[in-house]
Amino acid sequence: MKVGGEVEKSRRCVICEEEKLDGYYLCSFFICLECEREIVHTEVGQPAYNRFIQQLKKAMSSFEIYS
Numbered sequence: 001m002k003v004g005g006e007v008e009k010s011r012r013c014v015i016c017e018e019e020k021l022d023g024y025y026l027c028s029f030f031i032c033l034e035c036e037r038e039i040v041h042t043e044v045g046q047p048a049y050n051r052f053i054q055q056l057k058k059a060m061s062s063f064e065i066y067s
């Protein structure tokens, strides 16, 4: 039985687009631990880094509903 007002949010990583339990919020975007680690170990200019940026941009553009 659930008590209290906590609402379980669906945590969908904006990078890999999978639902994960562990991760953190970057502004309004959820990033899972695995992707966070990848980002940390990826240097600017590498293809993987560009992919992260693209995924973030994609997430942001879908987030801008009120523009």
Ligand SMILES: [Zn+2]
Residues within 6 Å of the ligand: 013, 014, 015, 016, 017, 018, 031, 032, 033, 034, 035, 036
């Ligand atoms: Zn992820």
